[in-house]
Amino acid sequence: MPQAAATSAREILTGLHEVMAARGNAQSKLDRVVDLIAEAMTSEVCSIYLLRDNKLELYATHGLRKEAVHVTRLAMGEGLVGAIAEEGRILNLAEAASHPQFVYRPETGEESFHSFAGVPIIRLENPIGVLAVQHADPRRYEEVEIEALQTVAMVLSEMIAAARLVDGARRGRMRSAGPLRLSGLKLVAGMAKGEAVFHQPRVIVEHTVAEDTEAERARVYAAFRRMREQIDTMTKEAEFGTVGEHQEILETYRMFAYDEGWSRRINEAIDSGLTAEAAIERVQQRTRSRMREIDDPLLQERMHDLEDLSNRLLRIVSGRMGTAAQTGLTRDTVLIARNLGPAELLEYDRRRLKAVLLEEGSLTAHMTIVARAMGVPVVGRLADIRHSVNDREVILVDGDNGSVIIRPNRQLTSGFDHRMALSQKRRAQFAAIRQLPASTRDGVPISVMVNAGLAEDAAALELTGGDGIGLFRTEFQFLVSATLPGRERQQRLYTKVLESAGDKPVTFRTLDIGGDKALPYLADAKDEAENPAMGWRALRLSLDRSTLMKAQARALIQASGGRVLRVMFPMISEPWEYEEARSLIEEQLEWARKSKRKLPTRVEYGAMLEVPALAEMLDQLLPRIDFLSIGTNDLTQFLFAADRADPRLAERYDWLSPAILRFLKRVIDAAREAKVPVRLCGEMGGLPLEAMALIGIGAESFSITPAAVGPIKAMVRSLDACAVRQRLDHLLKRPPRNLRKALTDWARRHSVAIT
Ligand code: PEP
Ligand code: MG
Numbered sequence: 072m073p074q075a076a077a078t079s080a081r082e083i084l085t086g087l088h089e090v091m092a093a094r095g096n097a098q099s100k101l102d103r104v105v106d107l108i109a110e111a112m113t114s115e116v117c118s119i120y121l122l123r124d125n126k127l128e129l130y131a132t133h134g135l136r137k138e139a140v141h142v143t144r145l146a147m148g149e150g151l152v153g154a155i156a157e158e159g160r161i162l163n164l165a166e167a168a169s170h171p172q173f174v175y176r177p178e179t180g181e182e183s184f185h186s187f188a189g190v191p192i193i194r195l196e197n198p199i200g201v202l203a204v205q206h207a208d209p210r211r212y213e214e215v216e217i218e219a220l221q222t223v224a225m226v227l228s229e230m231i232a233a234a235r236l237v238d239g240a241r242r243g244r245m246r247s248a249g250p251l252r253l254s255g256l257k258l259v260a261g262m263a264k265g266e267a268v269f270h271q272p273r274v275i276v277e278h279t280v281a282e283d284t285e286a287e288r289a290r291v292y293a294a295f296r297r298m299r300e301q302i303d304t305m306t307k308e309a310e311f312g313t314v315g316e317h318q319e320i321l322e323t324y325r326m327f328a329y330d331e332g333w334s335r336r337i338n339e340a341i342d343s344g345l346t347a348e349a350a351i352e353r354v355q356q357r358t359r360s361r362m363r364e365i366d367d368p369l370l371q372e373r374m375h376d377l378e379d380l381s382n383r384l385l386r387i388v389s390g391r392m393g394t395a396a397q398t399g400l401t402r403d404t405v406l407i408a409r410n411l412g413p414a415e416l417l418e419y420d421r422r423r424l425k426a427v428l429l430e431e432g433s434l435t436a437h438m439t440i441v442a443r444a445m446g447v448p449v450v451g452r453l454a455d456i457r458h459s460v461n462d463r464e465v466i467l468v469d470g471d472n473g474s475v476i477i478r479p480n481r482q483l484t485s486g487f488d489h490r491m492a493l494s495q496k497r498r499a500q501f502a503a504i505r506q507l508p509a510s511t512r513d514g515v516p517i518s519v520m521v522n523a524g525l526a527e528d529a530a531a532l533e534l535t536g537g538d539g540i541g542l543f544r545t546e547f548q549f550l551v552s553a554t555l556p557g558r559e560r561q562q563r564l565y566t567k568v569l570e571s572a573g574d575k576p577v578t579f580r581t582l583d584i585g586g587d588k589a590l591p592y593l594a595d596a597k598d599e600a601e602n603p604a605m606g607w608r609a610l611r612l613s614l615d616r617s618t619l620m621k622a623q624a625r626a627l628i629q630a631s632g633g634r635v636l637r638v639m640f641p642m643i644s645e646p647w648e649y650e651e652a653r654s655l656i657e658e659q660l661e662w663a664r665k666s667k668r669k670l671p672t673r674v675e676y677g678a679m680l681e682v683p684a685l686a687e688m689l690d691q692l693l694p695r696i697d698f699l700s701i702g703t704n705d706l707t708q709f710l711f712a713a714d715r716a717d718p719r720l721a722e723r724y725d726w727l728s729p730a731i732l733r734f735l736k737r738v739i740d741a742a743r744e745a746k747v748p749v750r751l752c753g754e755m756g757g758l759p760l761e762a763m764a765l766i767g768i769g770a771e772s773f774s775i776t777p778a779a780v781g782p783i784k785a786m787v788r789s790l791d792a793c794a795v796r797q798r799l800d801h802l803l804k805r806p807p808r809n810l811r812k813a814l815t816d817w818a819r820r821h822s823v824a825i826t
Contacts, residue, residue, distance in 0.1 A: 087280065100230070106133050151187060152201045164188070186205060195275065204220065226349070250477065258432055259448050266463045271379075272394075274386055274389050288347075396420075406427045407460060424445075435753070515771065519783055521539075522543075536784070561622070604705075703731075763790060802814070
């Protein structure tokens with residue numbers, strides 16, 4: 072802010088500070104404030120309008136007729152004042168009456184004034200009023216005067232909120248908009264109700280006027296330093312996928328974090344007498360209002376990045392750094408975030424976390440898989456959700472349809488409650504089916520196992536109705552722990568899992584870290600690749616870091632003493648990798664034998680088919696393995712060359728594509744010929760229509776997310792395996808344009824339970 076504006080703003084701020092500190096009621100204070108501003112800005116008129124009952128009411132004026140106070144009321148959008156409040160923008164006019172939105176209110180006596188400048192008074196991003204100055208001469212106000220006016224408006228908002236002159240600080244754009252329904256991408260099904268909590272809490276600026284400008288400057292400098300360090304660390308970690316943010320976003324963060332212009336503007340705002348917090352917020356408000364005038368979606372997106380960063384800076388400066396998980400959830404919560412990593416999600420209290428809403432998110436990202444395992448509905452791709460809802464507002468989440476309702480009214484809530492009751496009833500029906508055998512109508516038995524990753528999942532195995540654990544993701548224990556879990560800790564977990572499973576089989580998958588499942592404490596092993604999903608992860612990393620894998624092998628062997636050990640390896644690209652992994656386990660078995668430990672009764676070795684190249688080598692691989700497990704999450708991302716965690720590709724390719732089904736059919740046929748059992752363990756198998764198609768290409772064994780056991784068994788029990796196989800043979804020979812539709816129509820015609 073140029074010097075003149077800073078001086079004039081500081082002069083007014085000092086006066087305001089005194090008015091705020093003085094005794095007296097809110098009205099008398101506002102009356103003094105308008106006098107003060109009019110005088111400091113040598114304006115004939117200064118008026119304050121505040122939002123009350125959704126109308127902008129003239130609360131105080133210097134220069135207009137006093138009789139108009141509390142009489143003149145304008146609707147949002149009405150007149151110049153209404154336009155400023157509704158659009159949150161500044162007006163600076165030499166001739167007010169010639170503006171198309173000008174309305175004349177005779178009671179104010181404003182006909183004698185030509186020039187007009189007004190700025191919104193904003194609280195928590197919502198306009199709560201308007202501060203306006205007027206002049207008899209037809210001249211535009213200088214930019215520096217407008218700057219000063221905005222700074223004053225900010226301090227006024229604090230005073231207005233403190234005096235409760237508007238009904239709560241949350242009136243305004245969002246509140247006046249009433250209920251809001253948004254549609255996103257359904258990531259995890261289920262319905263829930265709760266209060267909005269931001270994963271990264273927003274800071275409410277409480278004190279705006281600085282006592283000691285130099286001290287505020289020092290605080291901002293320190294905060295900038297810390298923020299830059301954090302962004303640099305996050306950028307490095309993102310290469311290993313530890314955080315929920317994408318590389319591209321972090322690049323933009325870096326650009327803004329080091330932007331000289333941004334820090335200079337904050338510094339200037341401090342010069343005008345604001346506290347560090349208020350200065351950050353003030354600059355953000357200005358950027359926001361400028362951006363609003365530019366209708367460019369690309370810029371709007373960048374604006375979100377700057378908002379994030381500004382919020383981060385605010386949190387650092389005010390010492391409120393933790394995520395909402397650290398503060399703890401106190402009520403039923405709908406968590407709001409741009410994106411989340413799986414480890415971040417696991418930090419939340421499962422009992423209070425009812426749903427998650429993301430601006431990004433994709434179906435097979437590990438955060439989604441973890442949420443599914445936790446039974447927490449998730450809706451993704453809700454653009455702008457963080458700016459459409461206020462902290463603690465009620466949200467109804469329909470994860471079954473991928474929609475949410477913010478600030479519901481009574482009718483909406485009761486409609487939702489009704490649907491939720493129906494959905495619970497359906498779930499109860501599925502719960503009854505869960506324990507029934509999964510055989511098709513023509514008697515083909517289908518094995519339905521569950522995917523698990525935590526001790527709790529294994530403990531709940533009986534309830535899920537699964538035939539066993541077809542995929543135990545051992546890396547989850549590593550993800551939720553702050554330090555590397557040693558052999559003993561691993562062994563304790565595996566023992567617990569095997570004990571809870573009783574007679575049901577458990578297949579352990581060796582560590583699959585890297586990609587979007589990274590470990591902060593393995594930071595020295597960072598993946599330098601541009602695309603970590605195709606980088607040094609899973610078995611690739613385990614074979615190179617053999618100490619890690621040896622420890623895991625010993626833990627698995629010892630936990631399985633006296634039982635069958637079923638173990639499989641993730642992300643095999645070539646058969647030799649499988650051979651090396653298998654030898655490593657065998658060496659550890661030898662060690663256990665020599666050291667006279669109780670051995671597993673038998674070891675069954677499995678390979679995961681996730682990399683398409685391996686499918687070409689099945690003739691070599693199949694004779695060497697006891698079972699094959701197809702991981703469709705990774706496999707399909709590689710088949711389509713489409714990053715499973717990229718929200719922009721989340722809806723682009725369909726699992727029910729002829730390419731995928733033909734590919735899978737070849738693999739299943741080859742395994743059957745070699746008499747090697749094959750199981751599907753990706754998310755695809757947990758969706759009824761997809762599972763139906765998989766049975767149609769010969770799949771008979773699935774490992775799926777526990778919540779899907781009921782719906783999948785219901786589908787299986789209503790299906791004729793022979794008929795669906797014939798149908799798939801036909802459809803894959805001559806694929807229709809829309810295979811999903813063709814399959815849906817067929818399922819409906821044959822009364823297959825696909826919903
Ligand atoms: C898969 O890739 O399909 C799979 C089951 O493994 P994950 O989702 O853990 O990568
Ligand atoms: Mg995988």
